[in-house]
Amino acid sequence: MRLQGRTAVVTGANRGIGRATVERFLAEGARVLAVDLDVHEIGHLPVHRLAVDLASDDGPSRVAAEARALGPVHCLVNNAGIGAARSLADSDDALIDRVLGTNLRAVLRLTRDMLPLLDPDASIVNVGSAFGETGYPTSTAYAVTKAGISQLTRQLVADLSPRGVRINAVAPGVIRTAMTAARIDGDEAYRKAMVGGTPLARIGTPEQVAAVIVFLCTDEAAFVNGQIIAVDGGWLAARTHA
Ligand SMILES: NC(=O)c1ccc[n+]([C@@H]2O[C@H](COP(=O)([O-])OP(=O)(O)OC[C@H]3O[C@@H](n4cnc5c(N)ncnc54)[C@H](O)[C@@H]3O)[C@@H](O)[C@H]2O)c1
DSSP states (O other), rough: OOTTTEEEEEESSTTTHHHHHHHHHHHHTTTTEEEEEEOOOGTTSSEEEOOOTTTTTTTHHHEEEEEEETTTTEEEEEEEOOOOOGOOOOOOOHHHHHHIIIIIIEEEEHHHHGGGGEEEEEEEEEOOOOOOOTTOOOOOHHHHHHHHHHHHHHHHHHHHHHGGGGEEEEEOSSSTTTHHHHHHOOOHHHIIIIITTTTOOOOOHHHHHHHHHHHHHHHHGOOOOOOEESSSTTTTTTTOOO
């Protein structure tokens, strides 16, 4: 129970990495505001729920208003995101706007709106991607947003550290969730590159990412600041060739 009495806001909380993060926060004793487009799948969990489109104009401010009612926020997890397995040549305007709007614009706006609500000891964890740290032949718009998440993480260190607030990111490799299942099972090139290319030779789980996210919010990580922590089975460090 490392987070008893603390409040966490988690976006993209209805499933996948976000949902595993909510469950982990609850196990650590935190109070959770769970935010997603739809919050039905977590209807049974003892959390505050908010169904909102973070990419909409008033989405981030609605989350901040809801969080304000809960008192100081100790952990903000910017996890909501959408994938797009497209090369740039195959990315139309609508796709580019959708991916940037969800993965980057909404994160900038929500983080800004949450700044006044953060406890002096607060921790922000952004969910980036291994694709934000290296080139990969497809998913161009997506990878650019995730590189932006990494840079946002470094960028805010100078602003937040004088207040005592820490900010870090996790960069997951291949994790089986609704976002990736069809690609893992149906896209041979992706499977070879991601699963075959992972030195540990297996697919990660949402719980393995959630464990690192929640660790970064605890006092055990009190001197970890401005880091992009890969949770990727070694993929970024030494891609293997299947
Ligand atoms: N699964 C992987 O292999 C992997 C790898 C690297 C990074 N990531 C990142 O991890 C994060 C979580 O992904 P996941 O794999 O759990 O995917 P997921 O699709 O299972 O979950 C993403 C959640 O975000 C929510 N969401 C999307 N757009 C939203 C919006 N506009 N407003 C509110 N909620 C919204 C979805 O409804 C969904 O519940 C994402 O940022 C993703 O880019 C995932």
